[in-house]
Structures are given as C-alpha cells and as structure tokens.
Amino acid sequence: MFKAKQKLFIIVPLLSLLVSGCGAAKSDEGAASNAGEKSNEVVTIKLSNWYAEKMDNWDVVIAEFEKQHPNIKVEFASAEDNNSNEFYKKLDLAVAGGDDLDIIMFSNMTYLSQRAELGMIEPLDDFLAKDGINFADEYTADTKIDGKVYGLPGKSSQGLVIINENHLKEAGLELPKDWTWDQYMEYAKAMTKTDGGKTRYGTYFHSWIQYGYLVQNFGQSANSNLTTDDGLKANIDNPYMRKSFELRLQGEAEGSATPYSEVVSQKLNYRPQYFNQDTSMLVTGSFLIPETGGTDTIPASFKTVFAPLPKLNAEDPISANVSGDVLSVYSKSKHKEEAYTFIRWFSTEGIVLQGKNIPSWKKADLNDVVDRIIAGSKNPEMIDKASLLYVLENTKSTTTATAVPYHAELEKVLLEEFDKMMLSNKDIESTIQNTQKKIQKIIDSKS
Incomplete structure (x- = not known):
C-alpha cells in the first residue's frame, strides 16, 4: 500500500x-x-x-x-x-x-x-x-x-485568526485582510495590556507541538510535515521552521504571548484563554467558528472578527492547509x-x-453554511459574518501530503527539543540541527 x-x-x-x-x-x-x-x-x-x-x-x-x-x-x-x-x-x-x-x-x-x-x-x-x-x-x-x-x-478545517474586536479597536488597529507573521507579532504586541498586575496577552500559542512549527504546519503546502513529502528526509532545517521558532521566542521576549512555561505548567487551554479575554488573538482552525458565537456553557460576551492566516513573505498568496x-x-x-x-x-x-x-x-453554498453556523450559536450577533466570509472566500485551501504513520514519534522528538529551547534557553540553530539529526535517524531506522 x-x-x-x-x-x-x-x-x-x-x-x-x-x-x-x-x-x-x-x-x-x-x-x-x-x-x-x-x-x-x-x-x-x-x-x-x-x-x-x-x-x-x-x-x-x-x-x-x-x-x-x-x-x-x-x-x-x-x-x-x-x-x-x-x-x-x-x-x-x-x-x-x-x-x-x-x-x-x-x-x-x-x-x-x-x-x-x-x-x-x-x-x-x-x-x-x-x-x-x-x-x-x-x-x-x-x-x-x-x-x-x-x-x-x-x-x-483550515487555519485562520480569530480576534477580539474590542481589543483590536482599543489598540487602534485595522482588521488585517492580508498580512505576514511579522505583522501578526506586531499586532500581538500592540494588543498586550497590563492592568493591576495582570497581563492580557496579545496572542496565545497552545501547548500542542503543532504550534511549535506553526508557520510550516499551518500554511506551507509542500513539505509541511516533519519529513519531506516522500517520507525519506527530515524536514526541520528550513526557513519555515526557523521562522516558527523565532516567532515563539519573540513572543516570550516581548511579553506579547502567554509565556510557554505558564501554558505547560498550568495546563492552560486555548478556549478559556480566548473566551475569558486573557488573550486577544488566536491562530486556530475554522472548527472553532461556531464557538465564537457562544455555547450553552460559555456564552460569547464580545464580538469576534476574523483574519486570514499570516504569510511568511508579503508576496505569498493567502493560503491555509486543510484538514478535518x-x-x-x-x-x-x-x-x-x-x-x-x-x-x-x-x-x-x-x-x-x-x-x-x-x-x-x-x-x-458557503453563504448558507455560514448562516446556519451563526444561527446555531448562542449569541449569533457576536460572530462577524463579513470578515468570516472574506477569509473563507479569499483563502486558497491546500491539502498537504499525509504524514508518515510514525509521525507521533517524530513530534515527540521535536517537542523534547522545543521544550529545551523555550524553557532552558537553548538557541534556535542547535535546536534545529539536533532535531534534524534525531528525526533523520528515526526515518533511516524505518527504511
């Protein structure tokens, strides 16, 4: 097979x-x-x-x-x-x-x-x-x-960004329709706010290791996994992985992202972080759209607007990998x-x-689908339909190669090295080279 x-x-x-x-x-x-x-x-x-x-x-x-x-x-x-x-x-x-x-x-x-x-x-x-x-x-x-x-x-389920509209306006920012990851981090910094000793972070990156290599995993259509698409080579030493690591360390250094140490030690979850307004912005998937309009357990108390997935380079097309x-x-x-x-x-x-x-x-019928999703939410007025339709209609959906069946083993290796970088001040280059070497060794053992 x-x-x-x-x-x-x-x-x-x-x-x-x-x-x-x-x-x-x-x-x-x-x-x-x-x-x-x-x-x-x-x-x-x-x-x-x-x-x-x-x-x-x-x-x-x-x-x-x-x-x-x-x-x-x-x-x-x-x-x-x-x-x-x-x-x-x-x-x-x-x-x-x-x-x-x-x-x-x-x-x-x-x-x-x-x-x-x-x-x-x-x-x-x-x-x-x-x-x-x-x-x-x-x-x-x-x-x-x-x-x-x-x-x-x-x-x-395709990648997109959900944003608290009140926080966006408070920071004097326009809702982006086409942006880069560098601009994303600028928005995160601008929406970060400390009041009474408590910090509301501009963005939150969840503990899943997929957020460790988010630039590669969410938006890179070819070779988006931890191996090349043919399954023969480790795929860590590349610009998309480097950018992913740089963003995460930038969020830590600037204080614009919820600290990774808190995410893992307190076992934080992206839903309460966003809906309790402890963070202003999330990179997530379209599966979360219905919840932005509130549920029986967590009613929506603010309006969510939507932005497309950021890009590595300004000239790149707006695209997002599709899963589901x-x-x-x-x-x-x-x-x-x-x-x-x-x-x-x-x-x-x-x-x-x-x-x-x-x-x-x-x-x-996409318009009909969106209307049904909004109507089925607890607080439908809290979902901004116009920006949601813009993202869905203007994002090129791409399907990536299926990851090798031992992908979970590779993610475990990446997570171990990622933790060393985020929690023990290990530098990006050694993190990439060590992970590349270890994953290649696993690939070779399977051939």
Missing part, C-alpha cells in the same frame, strides 16, 4: 498504535448510494466517534438520514467527551477484541493512514465509481493514500454498502444540515 521506503515502520502489534493527540444545500444527483435499500430488511450500522450527540447536532443528522433511508438505522457510538485521543485508544482495543464496527471517524489523515496500513480500512474507490463520482470534483480535502480513497472528508474529520468504512464491517451510503450522504447534504462546520464538499 505504501511506498517501499515507508512500508516497514508499522510491523508492530495493533495495541502499540495508541497514539497521542486531541435553506439546506441539496446534494447532487447520485450523491447517496441506494445501497442497503434493495430489500425491506432494516440494517443497523454503528458510527464510532468522539462527539457529543445532541450538542453537535448528530441527533438531527441521524434522524434526517433515517428518514431518507428507512432501511438503515444508525447507532451513535461515542464517549461524547470530544476527546479524539482517547477515542483512538478505545478504537484499537475494540478492533483487537473483535468488536463489530462499521463507520470509523478520524480527526485527520495521519491517524487514518496508521490503520489503513494494518488493513483496518476499506477502500471506497469501487463505491465511488459505482455512483459515478469523481472525488476531486466533489471535495477540497484529499483523502487518498497511494492513489486509493480510504475515507470521505467531513468538515474542512474523515469518515471511513471498517474493512470487516458486515454492512459496508450501508456504511458507505451514510458517509457519502453525511459528507454532502448531512454536514450542511448539521450546521456546525465548514464542509469539504465543494458544491455546498
């Missing part, structure tokens, strides 16, 4: 793969297969995921699907804790225990590819061909591995056709109906 150089890395027991983490648009003709409706037999399929059924509107989605497909019932199987990392552990245990599974959701392609290599995931090419579907014409995200489609993309959930069919499912029917329907009509995320489906 994978290229020869990448093929031997996963000859391990299944349980060792416990990785760490975190008006309706109408589908086109033939969007949903008629599979599973050839007889009056009612088939029940299991949808395994980590979401909350009611809060994330899965109850609405499933009810509509079952209405349109009366011979298919959907069992929603979730811990409902919104913790995808724990989900993967439970998933691997369920597979090892021989549990019946049908639809498996993945938070990104890296976790899917790990299990596709083990033969857990059913390729969908034959189903798509039967329905006359050209994948590239339908979806922005690319979910192919070595030319085969192993899942259909649900939400499309992928829905796959378990290779040992007893109801593969019915499972495919659901994921095809959900990845088109269903996700629009859900009203929670920007879909990867190209034929969705």
